[in-house]
Amino acid sequence: MRTPISKVRGQGSAKNGTHHFWVQRVTAVALIPLCMWFLCALMFHMGNDRAEVLAWLSQPLVAILFILLIMSGLYHLKLGLQVVIEDYVNGEGCKLFSQLAVTLGCSVIAVASLFAVLKIAL
Amino acid sequence: MAQAKRPVSPHLQVYRWSVTMASSILHRASGVVLGVGTIALAWWLIAAATSDEAYQLVQACLGSVVGRLVMLGFVWSLVYHMMNGVRHLVWDMGYGFELKTAQFSGWLVFIASFLSTAAIAVTMLVMRGSL
Numbered sequence: 307m308r309t310p311i312s313k314v315r316g317q318g319s320a321k322n323g324t325h326h327f328w329v330q331r332v333t334a335v336a337l338i339p340l341c342m343w344f345l346c347a348l349m350f351h352m353g354n355d356r357a358e359v360l361a362w363l364s365q366p367l368v369a370i371l372f373i374l375l376i377m378s379g380l381y382h383l384k385l386g387l388q389v390v391i392e393d394y395v396n397g398e399g400c401k402l403f404s405q406l407a408v409t410l411g412c413s414v415i416a417v418a419s420l421f422a423v424l425k426i427a428l
Numbered sequence: 429m430a431q432a433k434r435p436v437s438p439h440l441q442v443y444r445w446s447v448t449m450a451s452s453i454l455h456r457a458s459g460v461v462l463g464v465g466t467i468a469l470a471w472w473l474i475a476a477a478t479s480d481e482a483y484q485l486v487q488a489c490l491g492s493v494v495g496r497l498v499m500l501g502f503v504w505s506l507v508y509h510m511m512n513g514v515r516h517l518v519w520d521m522g523y524g525f526e527l528k529t530a531q532f533s534g535w536l537v538f539i540a541s542f543l544s545t546a547a548i549a550v551t552m553l554v555m556r557g558s559l
């Protein structure tokens with residue numbers, strides 16, 4: 307039995323309590339090593355020809371790191387843009403539409419990138 | 429309804445600029461820029477998975493003068509957002525929120541992000557002879 311007060315306690319305007327804030331931090335921590343690796347990788351592989359890039363991406367470790375980067379990066383981006391919209395977009399219709407666009411857009415980018423990595427690696 | 433002249437909060441331009449304010453704005457701006465960078469990364473990956481022609485097209489765009497400058501902008505955004513993100517995480521743990529400390533770390537992150545981006549650019553120039 308949940309009393310009404312226990313249901314609303316800790317629930318902000320997004321009805322999600324502190325979950326959003328927390329996952330934003332978790333993904334941020336995951337992104338620190340991943341982005342450092344990505345920056346190094348960029349220095350070595352930017353502008354290389356396709357054969358080299360395919361060989362590089364076929365290594366399991368590289369593919370795994372890319373998958374982790376894409377998943378945590380796009381989840382973090384989705385959460386981040388959601389806050390930006392909450393701050394700047396007025397009007398319920400506009401707000402709903404832009405949140406929907408961010409969620410769907412980030413999902414599409416994530417799935418497309420993941421598929422590309424898997425297609426190359428497998 | 430007669431609602432004229434209700435007090436409103438002062439708008440952005442009345443505030444005097446401060447480091448902490450600038451770093452807060454830059455964190456948000458760099459985050460949004462990185463969102464665009466994610467699209468570039470997706471395009472690059474999909475092209476690599478698709479065909480030689482598709483890959484050559486991305487390389488031609490990203491490798492052009494404008495493309496290289498944009499890439500450098502993405503790199504700076506990532507370096508800045510990452511360093512400032514660590515600053516945020518340290519605040520979240522309850523440290524470094526005193527005004528003097530926050531101003532110092534704001535400048536530190538700002539300067540370090542430019543130095544690191546320059547170091548990355550120089551490393552690439554030395555290693556591969558181009559950006």
Ligand code: HEM
Nearest residue numbers: 334337338341383386387389456459460462463510513516
């Ligand atoms: C490299 C590691 C990263 C760290 C440590 C990090 C850290 C953070 C933190 C702590 C916040 C919350 C700031 C706040 O509460 O005001 C944040 C917001 C945000 N991040 Fe990141 N981030 C990282 C990478 C990324 C990447 C790769 C992207 C884009 C794909 C990104 C996009 C955003 C966006 C859009 C926001 C929202 C900005 C705002 O609300 O003002 N971040 N980041």
